[in-house]
Amino acid sequence: MEPSISSDDSSSQCNENVLDDVYEDDSWSSDSDNCMNSAKQTYLNDDNSSLSENENSLLFLANMGYPAEEASIAMERCGPEASFSELIDFMCAAQMAREEDVYLPEDEKPKLNSGGYKRKMYNELPVRKKQRAITDEEPIHLPRPMIGFGVPTESLPAIVQRTLPEQAIGPPFFYYENVALAPKGVWDTMSRFLYDVEPEFVDSKYFCATARKRGYIHNLPIEDRFPLLPLPPRTIHEAFPLTKKWWPSWDTRTKLNCLQTSIGSARLADRIRKAMKAMENFDGEPPLMVQKYVLDECRKWNLLWVGRNKASPLETDEFEMLMGFPRNHTRGGGISRTDRYKSLGNAFQVDTVAYHLSVLKDLYPNGINVLSLFSGIGGAEVALYRLGIPLNNVVSVEISEVNRNILRSWWEQTNQKGNLIDFNDIQQLNGDVLEQMIDSFGGFDLVIGGSPCNNLTGSNRVTRDGLEGKDSSLFYDYVRIVDLVKSIMSNRRV
DNA sequence: CATAAGATGAATCACTAA
DNA sequence: TTAGTGATTCATCTTATG
Structure with a gap:
């Protein structure tokens, strides 16, 4: 059946030709490099000449779903040299102020009678910490060995204690994940947006037979962690x-x-x-x-x-x-083999995440309410379940239908007693919806998720655009939602 | 149309020699 | 201090196949 016409197979009888085949790629590389570079150059020039910086920023903010009016105000306040993250910073702060205002008791609300109110509110915004004033803070570096605050298989933990920034302390607990080897400055930005918590970088090779270098930003305790058993x-x-x-x-x-x-x-x-x-x-x-x-x-x-x-x-x-998933976890439900690889390749390493989440077991003997963002095939849910932490209410956001089916199927297979509510679009989770859910079952104990990495990872040759990329910018929705849950719950708690 | 296979580099870091 | 080497990386796009 194998056709012998194919040029690279036809002469493989002799050793020298085998090696020729093996190394044939090398002769093209310089040529294609030149093509790529000139193409990219042209594209950039076009881009710069057709759109001004301001128009680009406005477009970007509009694509993120911010009203044009607010985007204009943000750009006016932050100046023409403002970076994307500064603008987002401002927009987030504006939204926070708005939400906190919404949840103030009625008699403490400022009057909305004039147009001056809105402008005044923006002027009083507490702008989050500035975008590094050039070398005032050292950039985040990856630890070696990459064991974060400790792993079960190394004798000595790297760190036994830490003090969280005041703003970072829950409720709720939050746990954010993404690739460790992101473009320069990305983790600095993500840390800044998540209350200046120092990321925990861990390579899953200390938990299983495969490497997986990831960063985790969370406000969980780090004492008395324990691993899932049996050890994989x-x-x-x-x-x-x-x-x-x-x-x-x-x-x-x-x-x-x-x-x-x-x-x-x-x-x-x-x-x-x-x-x-x-x-x-x-x-x-x-x-x-x-x-x-x-x-x-x-x-x-x-x-x-x-x-x-x-x-x-x-x-x-x-x-x-x-x-770390159960056998056949992604099988069935009409998912193709290609998509199984894709979903698994995008998932949490369960043993690693479970080790970090293990500290919740003693804190919540009666179970927890989880807000699971970018759930994928449910790595967080599987980890909590295997830790023996009852899942009372799980609100899951996942854009892929097959992934939602996989999680739903697992939920049924494991005879969960709690409720699984799923959304397909993270934009649906606005203040009203969150408020309603928090009132209905008394708040979230954990907000967990890893936002899209495809614009950050080195394996993306096409659209490695950084944190402002089309998908990876959904990080800012994670921040938005943690902020919202935090402020709603703090107001409810009074 | 759905699925599968094949082709497609660069950014970043650690390390080392100059 | 700098330039070079080596190793690693939650991907995207086009084409073939049925």
């Missing part, structure tokens, strides 16, 4: 014992790299098999050049040795296992 396999060989038989001695990997949203191609696996087979003629190990090529590809695509000379990408159920 923490090396490739423990997780995949059958691969040991085929594992080359020169493949020194003990951990897999980060699971992403797609897997290696079958053709790549076949190229590796042919290269390996051709090398069998040599005594002992293949040449170093071949070893390096094969090992580089294995690392890049997270391949396992599943047979003689046979390297293969991970299966969907292996994704589930490594990420």
Whole structure:
């Protein structure tokens, strides 16, 4: 069935040609680089000439759903040199002031009789801390080893205590997650918007057999954490014992790299098999050049040795296992195989998150109410459930229908006694809706979620636009909602 | 139309030698 | 202090296939 016409396969009998195939990519790279650069240059020039900075900012704010009038005021107040995050800062503060005003007792409200009121309110806004006044604060750096405030498998915790900024202290508890290796300044901005809490950077390789470098901003206690049991396999060989038989001695990997949203191609696996087979003629190990090529590809695509000379990408159920989800968690409900990889690649590593959330168990013996934003396939819910923390009310926001179905299905499978309410659009969660839900079951104990990383992660070649990117800017909705829940609950608590 | 496969680099950091 | 090397990375788009 395999056609022998294909130019890159036809001559693989001889060793030199195998290597030619293997390295054929290199000869093109400089050419395509030039194309990319000139194209990008043209695009940028066009962009700058057609739209002014102000118009760009206005467009951006409008796309985020802010009224044009408020955006104009923000730009006027922040000045023409204001960055996006400064503008957003201002808009958030304006919204906070508005919401707090709404929840003031009627007799304490200022009169809304004149147009002057609104302007005055903006002038009195407490603008959140300025966008770094050039090197006044050192930028956030990633810890090495990346164990955050401690992991169960390392003997000594990095930090045993911390003091949270006053503004950050709950209720509610909040827990925010995103990729650790974001563009410069992104974590500084996110930390600033989340009450200046220092992010906790953790690599999930200390919890399971695959790396996953993530940052978490949360106001949870960090004393007396405990891991989920049983501890998951923490090396490739423990997780995949059958691969040991085929594992080359020169493949020194003990951990897999980060699971992403797609897997290696079958053709790549076949190229590796042919290269390996051709090398069998040599005594002992293949040449170093071949070893390096094969090992580089294995690392890049997270391949396992599943047979003689046979390297293969991970299966969907292996994704589930490594990420800490129950077997077949994403199976059924009409989801395609491609989408299972995508959903799993975007999920929490359950053991890691559960370790952080474990401190809630003693605090809420009667269960908790959770506001779960960007829920995906329900990593937070699974973590809390496996910790044995009853889920009384879970309000989940998830845009993908198949993901909502997966969470709903898990909810039914596990015979949950509580209520699961789901939304598909985070914009639906406004002050009124949140107020109504908080009144109905007495507030949220935990607001948890990881906003879209696709504009932040290095694996995005096309739209790595940073925190202001089309999807990753939904971070500001996470902030908006935590702010809202905080202010509503503090007013209810009086 | 839905699904799957294949092709598509750069940003960032740690590290090292000059 | 600086320039170079090596390693890693919750993706997007087009095309083929049925």
